[in-house]
Amino acid sequence: MGVIWEPRLDAAAAGWRERARTATVRQFAPLAAEIDRDQRYPHESIPVLVESGLCGMFLPVEHGGGGASLTALTAAAEEVAKGCATTAAIISTYQLGAFPILLEGSDAQKRTYLGALARGRSISFALSEQGSGSDAAALATTAVREGAGWRLRGEKFWIGNGGISRFYVVFAKTEPAAGAHGISAFVVDKEKPGVVVDHYSDKMGIRGTRTSNLKLDTLVGPEDLVGTEHRGLRLAFRTLDVGRVVVAAQALGIALAAYEAARDRALARRAFGQPIVDFQGIAFQLADVATTVSAARMMMYEAARAYDAGESVTTIGAMAKLHATEVAHRAVDIAVQIWGGEGYCRPSLVERLYRDQRITEVYEGTSEIQRLVVGRAIKAEAEALAKVA
Numbered sequence: 471m472g473v474i475w476e477p478r479l480d481a482a483a484a485g486w487r488e489r490a491r492t493a494t495v496r497q498f499a500p501l502a503a504e505i506d507r508d509q510r511y512p513h514e515s516i517p518v519l520v521e522s523g524l525c526g527m528f529l530p531v532e533h534g535g536g537g538a539s540l541t542a543l544t545a546a547a548e549e550v551a552k553g554c555a556t557t558a559a560i561i562s563t564y565q566l567g568a569f570p571i572l573l574e575g576s577d578a579q580k581r582t583y584l585g586a587l588a589r590g591r592s593i594s595f596a597l598s599e600q601g602s603g604s605d606a607a608a609l610a611t612t613a614v615r616e617g618a619g620w621r622l623r624g625e626k627f628w629i630g631n632g633g634i635s636r637f638y639v640v641f642a643k644t645e646p647a648a649g650a651h652g653i654s655a656f657v658v659d660k661e662k663p664g665v666v667v668d669h670y671s672d673k674m675g676i677r678g679t680r681t682s683n684l685k686l687d688t689l690v691g692p693e694d695l696v697g698t699e700h701r702g703l704r705l706a707f708r709t710l711d712v713g714r715v716v717v718a719a720q721a722l723g724i725a726l727a728a729y730e731a732a733r734d735r736a737l738a739r740r741a742f743g744q745p746i747v748d749f750q751g752i753a754f755q756l757a758d759v760a761t762t763v764s765a766a767r768m769m770m771y772e773a774a775r776a777y778d779a780g781e782s783v784t785t786i787g788a789m790a791k792l793h794a795t796e797v798a799h800r801a802v803d804i805a806v807q808i809w810g811g812e813g814y815c816r817p818s819l820v821e822r823l824y825r826d827q828r829i830t831e832v833y834e835g836t837s838e839i840q841r842l843v844v845g846r847a848i849k850a851e852a853e854a855l856a857k858v859a
Contacts, residue, residue, distance in 0.1 A: 474726065475764035477771045483542035486527060490546035493522045499553030505678030506556065506822050511634060512678050515557055516590050524550075525564050526588030529572070533580055534588030540712065541774040544719035551723025555826035556678030558720045560592075563630035563679075565716055566834070567593035569709040570639045570655055574697030579657065583637060594635040596626040596658075596684055597706050603628070604839050606641075607650035607703060611686065613642035619691040620644065622656065625683055628833070632682025633667045636660050640686065641702050648700065655702035657694045664688030675825035707784075712777065713834045714787045718770040718794035721830040725763050725798035728823045732756060732805040739808075752808060759801045766794040785847040792840035795830040802827045 479487065497518045505512050519525040528543045529535020538546075543565065551558035568587050571579050583593050602608040611624025622642055629638065638658045645652030658665060666685040673681060697705050733756055736747035746752045773790040777783045805820040806813040813820040831837050 473760050473764075474729070475767055477541075477545070477767065479541065479545060483539060483545050486524075486536070486538055486542040487545040487549050489522050490524060490549040493518050493524065494550050494553035494557075498550060498557040502554040502556065502678075503817055503819075503822065505554075506826075507677075507817065509672070509677040511680050512557065512560075515560075519557075519561070520588075520590040524561060525590055525592075526568075526584075528565055529568065529584050529588055533584035535584065539774070540715060540777045541771065544715060544770060544774045547716050547719040548723040548726070551720045552727045553723075554678075555720065555724055555823070556676050558723060559676045559679045559829075560631065562713065562716050562720060563594060563635075564592050566595040566630065566709060566713045567635065567637075567639060569712055570595070570696050570705050571657070573708055574705055576693070578693065579696065583657065586637075591637075592631050592635045593637040593639065593657075594629050594631045595706075595709065596629050596638045596640045598626065598628045599624070600627050604836055606706065607653070609641060609643065609653070611640065611642040612646065613644045613654060613656065613690070616689060619689055619694070620654075620656065622658065622686045622688055622690060625685045627683050628671070629682050629684055630679065630833075632680055632684065633660075633670065634680050638684060639696060640684070641706055644702075645700055650703050652700050653702040653706075654699050655696040655705055656690045657696060658684075658686065658688065658690060660684075662688050673829070675822075675827070675829055677825075710834055711782075711784050711787050714791040714840070715770060715773045715777065715783060717830055717834050718766070718773070718787075718790040721791075721795040721798035721827065722763065722767055722770060724823050724827045724830070725759075725766070725794070725801040728798070728801040728805040728820060728827075729756070729759050729763055731820050731823070732759070732801075732808045735805075736808050739810075746808070755804045755808070759797075759804055762797045763801060766790070766797040770794055785844060788835070788840040788843040791830075791835065792837055792844070795827075796837060798827045798830060 523536045527536035527538040531537040599609050613620040613622050640658045644654040664687040667682050669683040671681040739746050770790045773783050773786045802824045809820050
């Protein structure tokens with residue numbers, strides 16, 4: 471047994487992790503530094519994701535997917551993130567865009583969009599706007615009845631795989647006066663008239679991913695409604711419950727890479743005639759990273775297990791994302807410190823890890839939002855206990 475805690479995976483999940491490890495070693499990790507430096511989308515890696523089954527591993531077998539559990543998906547995402555955070559983020563955007571359709575899409579939508587995803591054609595999740603990130607119910611995009619369908623007007627931002635994906639699950643207000651209870655979800659084809667992508671974010675980390683806007687003044691039909699009208703925000707939150715566990719896996723893959731880089735450098739680097747790992751100031755920091763990364767992995771894998779067992783993961787998923795991403799923040803910070811000046815300069819592995827990690831504390835719900843979710847759960851539990859007493 472190693473110092474870092476390892477999950478006991480079943481044969482299926484272990485098999486998916488091995489596929490992810492093989493693809494990462496052969497394809498994703500060797501490209502990681504280059505695509506970060508050039509801010510280049512790794513188009514050549516998409517066939518590998520398709521051939522390995524990783525891009526649609528979480529989809530049902532009947533739609534061309536691998537039928538994998540969330541435990542398997544987190545194990546694979548963690549493994550890929552150790553070698554290339556960009557590719558792990560791309561896998562995450564596949565999951566995030568597909569889940570609204572997987573959860574509440576019509577049979578026709580599932581056949582069309584999930585089958586395409588299994589073949590490498592992604593669908594993106596379009597919820598956030600410049601004025602409504604954490605406050606998702608405050609979105610300004612509207613869907614007004616026009617003929618048998620709706621006219622969508624507005625602009626979405628921070629879309630993962632934006633511009634790469636042809637299809638988008640767009641959340642818009644269908645009954646503005648109802649607030650959070652008046653939002654619906656629609657599939658939008660980027661090739662339709664009135665749909666424009668004209669801005670790409672210049673990001674600090676995961677620079678090989680594409681993050682774009684989506685301008686909308688377009689018609690969608692009744693067949694494009696995902697789930698029930700006016701129940702879209704609930705669908706978005708159900709999707710994010712799962713996505714947060716996957717982001718925790720991304721963060722922990724980065725944390726594991728940082729830990730290993732720091733551990734190895736602490737053994738190789740010498741000061742005052744001995745390896746710096748012999749100094750308590752260094753060894754204690756590594757001990758803290760090993761302990762907190764192990765604990766965060768336990769929580770993340772427990773959240774995945776709970777989802778696979780049909781249990782709610784709203785609270786534990788928020789806890790897992792919160793803890794994993796903040797543990798990863800500390801891990802990459804210590805890695806840079808142990809590497810010293812070299813760790814602060816490009817090109818160095820830990821400098822890239824430092825930048826890649828930071829977004830995990832922001833997207834799919836900031837750390838503050840995760841604390842809000844857990845805080846509300848605490849209040850609800852206290853009120854329930856008070857009633858019983």
